[in-house]
Structures are given as structure tokens and as C-alpha cells.
Amino acid sequence: MYFDSLEALLYMDGHGGFVWAAYAITLVVIVALLIAPRRRQKKLLAQLAGELRRERGAPSHSPTAVEGDTHASGS
Template identity: 50%
Template sequence: MYFDSLTDALQMAGHGAFVWSAYGITLLVVVYLVWAPLVRSRSTVRRIRASTFADSNPSTLESLRGSNNAP
């Protein structure tokens, strides 16, 4: 498409509001579809790590501390 000016491109012969809002809504949906699983995944990983740490028995934690730290 060819437009004589930026104003003509934004207005698109009276259809600009519909076209640009459609692009904006589509962009928001795509960003959400990428962002939401990332946040959910991070939350799940944190929950699993916390659960694993809480389920560990104390003797296992002591052996790990002893092997990593010098007396």
C-alpha cells in the first residue's frame, strides 16, 4: 500500500481505527500467550523446589552440608 503521508496511513480512508485496534489487540494477545506460560512455569518450578526441599530428610541435608563445607 502506498500512502501520501503518515496521517493517511493512520487513517486508512476511515478504517484506521479498526485496523490499528485489531493490530493492537492481536499484539496484546500474542504477548500474553508467550508471557503467561513463562510465569506459570517459573511458579511451578519454585513450588517443586520448595516441596523437594521440605520433603528432604535431615540426614540428607547434614551430609550435603558436610561435603560442601570444611570443618
């Protein structure tokens, strides 16, 4: 360990602000890089799951209605 204390580490002989700012910005960008695709994927899957549930949940109600509709228009 090069620094004696936490303060010395944070201060870094006057360069602390620059060094820590650079690392903080990098951290933010890396986190954003890794989180963005994960969030997109989650959203997409949830959306698809919702669609599927609607399709599967629907058969008891709407498909019959649709069938009835086509019948009505056909006859």
C-alpha cells in the same frame, strides 16, 4: 511504502481505527497465549524449587525432630 506520512498511516482514509484496533486485539491475544504457559512454568518450577529447598534445608532441624517423635511413640 504505501502511506506518505505517519498520520496517513494511522488514519488510513478513515479506516485506521478499525484496522489498528483489530491488530491491537490480536497482539494482546498472541502475547497472552505466549506468556501464560511461560508464567505457569516459572511458577511451577519456583514452587518445586521451594519444596526441595525446604526438604534439603530441613534435615538439620525437622527430620531429627521427626525421628525423635517416632522414637518417642515407639518406646
